[in-house]
Amino acid sequence: MSPAAPAYRRLSVEERRSQLLEAALSLFAHRVPEDVSLDDVAEAAGVSRPLVYRYFPGGKQQLYEAALRTAADELHDCFDEPHEGPALPRLARALDRYLTFVRRHDAGFSALLQGGSVVETSRTTAIVDGVRRAAAEHIYSHLDVADPGPRLRMTVRMWITAVEAASLIWLDEDKQPPADELRDWLVDQFVAVLSVTAVRDAQTAELVRGALAAET
Amino acid sequence: MSPAAPAYRRLSVEERRSQLLEAALSLFAHRVPEDVSLDDVAEAAGVSRPLVYRYFPGGKQQLYEAALRTAADELHDCFDEPHEGPALPRLARALDRYLTFVRRHDAGFSALLQGGSVVETSRTTAIVDGVRRAAAEHIYSHLDVADPGPRLRMTVRMWITAVEAASLIWLDEDKQPPADELRDWLVDQFVAVLSVTAVRDAQTAELVRGALAAET
Numbered sequence: 001m002s003p004a005a006p007a008y009r010r011l012s013v014e015e016r017r018s019q020l021l022e023a024a025l026s027l028f029a030h031r032v033p034e035d036v037s038l039d040d041v042a043e044a045a046g047v048s049r050p051l052v053y054r055y056f057p058g059g060k061q062q063l064y065e066a067a068l069r070t071a072a073d074e075l076h077d078c079f080d081e082p083h084e085g086p087a088l089p090r091l092a093r094a095l096d097r098y099l100t101f102v103r104r105h106d107a108g109f110s111a112l113l114q115g116g117s118v119v120e121t122s123r124t125t126a127i128v129d130g131v132r133r134a135a136a137e138h139i140y141s142h143l144d145v146a147d148p149g150p151r152l153r154m155t156v157r158m159w160i161t162a163v164e165a166a167s168l169i170w171l172d173e174d175k176q177p178p179a180d181e182l183r184d185w186l187v188d189q190f191v192a193v194l195s196v197t198a199v200r201d202a203q204t205a206e207l208v209r210g211a212l213a214a215e216t
Numbered sequence: 217m218s219p220a221a222p223a224y225r226r227l228s229v230e231e232r233r234s235q236l237l238e239a240a241l242s243l244f245a246h247r248v249p250e251d252v253s254l255d256d257v258a259e260a261a262g263v264s265r266p267l268v269y270r271y272f273p274g275g276k277q278q279l280y281e282a283a284l285r286t287a288a289d290e291l292h293d294c295f296d297e298p299h300e301g302p303a304l305p306r307l308a309r310a311l312d313r314y315l316t317f318v319r320r321h322d323a324g325f326s327a328l329l330q331g332g333s334v335v336e337t338s339r340t341t342a343i344v345d346g347v348r349r350a351a352a353e354h355i356y357s358h359l360d361v362a363d364p365g366p367r368l369r370m371t372v373r374m375w376i377t378a379v380e381a382a383s384l385i386w387l388d389e390d391k392q393p394p395a396d397e398l399r400d401w402l403v404d405q406f407v408a409v410l411s412v413t414a415v416r417d418a419q420t421a422e423l424v425r426g427a428l429a430a431e432t
Contacts, residue, residue, distance in 0.1 A: 150392060154385050158378040158405075165377035169370050176366060177416075185416060189374075192408040200393075200401060 017055055017066075020045050024067040028108030033064055061121070068112065068127050075101060075131050079138040087142050087211050088187055094138070095163075095183045102167045103175060110171055113164055135160050143211055151201035159190050233271055233282075236261050240283040244324030249280055277337070284328065284343050291317060291347050295354040303358050303427050304403055310354070311379075311399045318383045319391065326387055329380055351376050359427055367417035375406055 011019060023045035027036045038060055042049045056063040078097035081090045102109050112128065136156050140148050148156070163186055170182060177185070191212060198205040227235060239261035243252045254276055258265045272279040294313035297306045318325050328344065352372050356364050364372070379402055386398060393401070407428060414421040 150389060154382060154389075157385060158381045161381035162374040162378045162409075165374045166370060169373060173366060173370075181416070185412065188412045188415070189409055192412045193378075193405055196401065196404045196408045199404070200397070 016051075020047070020052060020055055020063070021067050021070050024063050025071060025105065025108065028064070028067060028111070029104065029106045031107055032111045033060075033108070036060070038063070065121075065123055065127070067108075068124055071101075071105060071108070072127050072131050076134055079135055081138070081142070083142065088191070090142055091139075091190065092183055092187050095186055096179070098163075099167070099170075099179045099183060102171065103179070106171055110168055113168060132157070132160055143207055145203070145207065149201065149203045151197050152204050152207070155193055155197040155204065159193055162186075162189065232263075232267075236263070236268060236271055236279070237283050237286050240279050241287060241321065241324065244280070244283060244327070245320065245322045247323055248327045249276075249324070252276070254279070281337075281339055281343070283324075284340055287317075287321060287324070288343050288347050292350055295351055297354070297358070299358065304407070306358055307355075307406065308399055308403050311402055312395070314379075315383070315386075315395045315399060318387065319395070322387055326384055329384060348373070348376055359423055361419070361423065365417065365419045367413050368420045368423070371409055371413040371420065375409055378402075378405065 020041065024036070024041050027040055027044055038052050038056075039049055041063065042052045045052070052063070053059065056066065075098070078101055079094055081094050083090075112124070136153070139156050139160075140146075140152075145152065166182065166186060170176070191208075194204055194208055194212065198208040236257065240252070240257050243256055243260055254268050254272075255265055257279065258268045261268070268279070269275070272282065291314070294317055295310055297310050299306075328340070352369070355372050355376075356362075356368075361368065382398065382402060386392070407424075410420055410424055410428065414424040
């Protein structure tokens with residue numbers, strides 16, 4: 001709607017697709033998927049509704065899934081941290097990027113994780129589960145664990161779920177505490193739950209004595 | 217199908233309704249909701265399909281929601297623990313009952329919490345959220361906290377989510393570790409995450425020094 005909107009500039013197919021996905025993501029960031037129509041996406045991108053349909057013939061469901069895949073790719077990038085230096089600061093940096101992502105996607109992030117959305121399907125659930133699995137794999141790799149046993153895996157997956165819960169509450173409570181405090185709190189919780197598991201699991205005990213002991 | 221099936225005994229409306237819900241719950245315990253038909257429920261209860269429809273004119277969706285409400289009531293009962301003796305053994309007993317519930321409802325419990333089910337709606341999500349809220353309220357009351365602050369609330373809600381995650385993994389991994397080990401592990405995690413929060417929150421610090429210190 002701005003006078004300088006580059007609505008009719010010729011974009012390549014990939015550019016146009018990205019533009020539509022960006023428009024969709026920014027709408028999903030402020031409203032639940034149910035309240036976003038294809039007309040809204042067309043208007044936000046400064047294009048016609050038929051053009052949106054040309055790119056996403058499956059309509060809103062297809063657009064939502066594509067936007068979700070884009071967001072999932074962004075999340076994967078958040079986890080991408082060099083294997084250098086002590087492990088906990090690496091975790092802290094990944095959490096910083098994750099919280100920035102959460103803040104940026106806001107309502108869309110909440111709707112997605114809270115479930116019960118009309119656009120939720122087994123495919124969207126699979127995308128989200130894929131991100132969770134990737135997060136766990138990154139953690140094992142940064143802890144130099146090639147073959148995590150059941151207790152370590154359960155601990156890591158519980159912590160990842162707790163981080164998701166914290167993110168949702170954080171959005172609900174006007175992003176309080178500040179992101180850097182939340183980040184440190186989550187890192188400390190990670191060390192605490194691993195320490196609890198270390199009492200019952202030799203592999204985790206070795207981790208806590210080794211990779212993490214020097215840092216805490 | 218058993219020769220002694222009391223299929224045509226006259227039941228009161230409430231008895232019949234309970235019987236149908238029980239049949240539905242036992243089917244949902246072994247299959248995902250998508251794979252349970254009203255015919256299956258009729259057969260399991262030893263009644264006709266029209267009779268199921270008479271009680272649940274909204275069909276499978278209505279039956280599923282009613283069964284879910286019954287399960288939610290059972291879960292509320294799990295949390296019901298007298299306010300006597302030290303707090304952590306109370307938590308341990310509530311967790312024992314909870315894990316028995318999880319074991320009994322198995323696939324239905326997983327489908328419900330994992331989302332992406334065709335029978336999931338904003339109403340089913342609300343029922344599940346109600347159970348989560350009730351669990352948190354029970355915890356505050358057993359900790360003698362009348363007015364939990366944001367950090368304590370976030371900690372308790374994260375732990376509850378982590379317990380849910382643990383339950384799902386536990387079902388996935390043939391109920392390993394044994395229920396009593398898992399219960400103790402979860403109680404220890406509860407104390408550990410509260411201790412981490414205590415460093416940043418006076419209310420939680422007081423709890424950890426007071427209600428929980430004597431026991432750990």
